[in-house]
Amino acid sequence: MEFVVEKTDGDTLFRLVLGLVVPRPIGWVSTVSREGVLNIAPFSFFNAVNDEPPVLMISVSDRDDGTPKDTVRNILETGEFVVNLVTEDLFEKMLVTGEDFPPEVDEFEKAGLTPEPSKFVKAPRVKESKVSFECRLFRHEKVYDMHLILGEALLISVEDGIVDEEGRVDYNRLRILGRLGGKYYVRVLPECLIRAEGG
Numbered sequence: 001m002e003f004v005v006e007k008t009d010g011d012t013l014f015r016l017v018l019g020l021v022v023p024r025p026i027g028w029v030s031t032v033s034r035e036g037v038l039n040i041a042p043f044s045f046f047n048a049v050n051d052e053p054p055v056l057m058i059s060v061s062d063r064d065d066g067t068p069k070d071t072v073r074n075i076l077e078t079g080e081f082v083v084n085l086v087t088e089d090l091f092e093k094m095l096v097t098g099e100d101f102p103p104e105v106d107e108f109e110k111a112g113l114t115p116e117p118s119k120f121v122k123a124p125r126v127k128e129s130k131v132s133f134e135c136r137l138f139r140h141e142k143v144y145d146m147h148l149i150l151g152e153a154l155l156i157s158v159e160d161g162i163v164d165e166e167g168r169v170d171y172n173r174l175r176i177l178g179r180l181g182g183k184y185y186v187r188v189l190p191e192c193l194i195r196a197e198g199g
């Protein structure tokens, strides 16, 4: 099958892109509003675009009514955010934070998550998350209707026992979660790992 983009409707393109560009990592982004309200939401249009220094990207749509989501509003207002990673044990809580709550609602409280002070930014980390990147806004661009947010990481914090001193990751312990299309997710289990030999 082939889909000529110009002749394909938006819902189908959405399903194709989200279903085929997989598995995607999930950036669980915590921010704080100018008024001090904590916010957290998951984004699977998420990846790294540079390593030295680390620069991460998320891509965020506006709400149906055309207003920016709280994450974007907070990042543009404060210039700071934290990207936490989602592991198997946090699946249900992550789903709660994907719901659309009004700006005055503390989503940490809603999901039963513990905010932990960050070292370099005002936005808190998620205590329950095994990995957090404290980021300063590097650039904000529009890509058609999406907000492309690039953040430069100032600090990477990793729970003890998951990486060694030189940064090598133990995937048996990380148990990271990935996003597929529709309502599907994927676990990275030890028995599913494939190790490339040589090179």
Ligand SMILES: Cc1cc2nc3c(=O)[nH]c(=O)nc-3n(C[C@H](O)[C@H](O)[C@H](O)COP(=O)(O)O)c2cc1C
Pocket (backbone or CB within 6 Å): 026, 039, 040, 041, 042, 043, 044, 045, 046, 059, 060, 061, 062, 068, 069, 070, 071, 072, 094, 095, 097, 098, 099, 100, 101, 179
């Ligand atoms: C696993 C998952 C991944 C998501 N990825 C994105 C994404 O990449 N971009 C986006 O705009 N929304 C994405 N969403 C939806 C947002 O998380 C949702 O709109 C959220 O309510 C935004 O919250 P906020 O208004 O507090 O920023 C995703 C939701 C889930 C559950």
